[in-house]
Amino acid sequence: MAEKKNVSRRDFLKTSGIAAGALVGGGIIGGVIGANTRQDTASTSGGEAGHSGGGGTTEAVRGLQFFKNQQEFAVLQQATERIFPEDDLGPGAIGLGVPFFIDHQLAGSYGENSKEYMQAPFEEGEATQGYQSRLKRNELFRQGLQKMQQEAQSRFEANFVDLEGEQMDEILTAFQDDEVDMQGANAQFFFRLLRQATLNGAYADPIYGGNQNMEAWRMKGFPGHQAAYINDIESEEFAEIEPHSVGDMLS
16 A cells, blocks of 8 residues: 555656756756655644644744635645655655745745736647746635645545545645646646645755755755865765755855
8 A cells, every 4th residue: 555655646746847966046946756765654744834844943933925824824734745755865845844935935926927928818728838827826826725625625524634645645636637626727737836836845945945954955965055166076986065055155
């Protein structure tokens, strides 16, 4: 049974289009985690916004910029944790602060689509045509999280945050397979946004609110932002370098 659930979670990630290694560009960082060996140890408790996510800064003192509904934020926490779960390799989405990264992004230009053309006509279009919904990303996220809660109540007569891990996976899979009705965009499109935002939050520079203590970088051996590599560049052996954030250079 555990192997079946691991395959299901890898299916969430393997089609994400993330290339090998890490890509750094503004607030967007990606990395391959679809082929890892994460075990089924994702947290399915602590749905309140004050829950401490596996170390680092507690969520109670960080504050939210976009979400005003604590239930929606709790659903976001658990959904991202199922996509990027904690295991023996390191923290998951909650411990890395991914939900706060997404909250902050939704409160800014990303969530408002402020740099994108948002006028009619609205068509589903092709993947190469970019964002096509009449809804802003933050509106789409709120609808998607509300739909997750509705699916949990409809399927299991429980709140999403109170479900077992495999029940959450069933709902996430339904979104991935476009089996949930949504307005302004299809469920699969929302799921892809959620998955990509989760990966971005896990691997972004910590100044954007995720990747707490640079733990995701440490799991990959990624050095972050170094002033120079002059002491290691001639070495024929792999150099383990303590990662640094942009914030370290500004302090």
